[in-house]
Amino acid sequence: MGAVGATQLVMTAMSWLVFSLSGSAADLAILGMAASLPTIIVVVVVVVVGWLTNWIGAAS
């Protein structure tokens, strides 16, 4: 519970900080992308690794 609570706090503070620094909605959008894309990429990599593992296991 604390971890997700902390994550929500951090995202609020990061958004606030970026907007205070630049005042640009585009910068906030980039922040959203930076906070979202890596997680998706990690998930995709994990799935590909799993598929390869499965394929190697089936071949051997």
Add this chain to the structure above:
Amino acid sequence: MMVTAPLSAALMTILALLDGAGAVQVWHVWVIAALFATVAGFDWPAWQSLFPSLIDRRYMTSVVSLNAMLWQGRRMVMPGVGRFIITILSTAAIFGIAAAGFLVMFAVIASLRVRAIKNRSGNALRAFAEGVRFIAHNRLFYVLIPLLLHHHVLQHVLPTDHAVVRRSVRSGCGCLRIAERRFGAGISRWHPWHRIATGLAPARPLHAG
């Protein structure tokens, strides 16, 4: 999780120090947000897989429901708490609190006595492949996984909402905007017609006065 919690704490400490020293720049926040999300990409599945080790199988449904309820509750409450802390302290304080929270989480995880679950295949990679096969053979996941991804992406589109909320607060209709944000008026408000209709001024730095 023994690795991700200290890493998250370290990232938050760096950001707190940069922010506290007044040296923080926008790209610092971007980089740390990306690293934080990368760590979270490993952390979240680990959390999910921890449940079966902590509880009995017959309580799983209740635990999942409780977890989902707490998850949504936190998402509603924590931004408000964050705003309160920013008002009385600073954003650096939030990063410091988050760093301390991750260290506490690390201590809690380190103290857990988790019973080992024996894999049927006896090999972690094979067990993982077994999980992927299970997902591939159940069509329900073909809907659930895109839905989850969609939800995740949409959740991170919302930070741009801060721009609207903060500008609206200055223009005197903050309560309405914050209520709209909290209760979800939908992504349609990002369409140009909405921005024109609401007469939002172009963004400008707050410290510019």
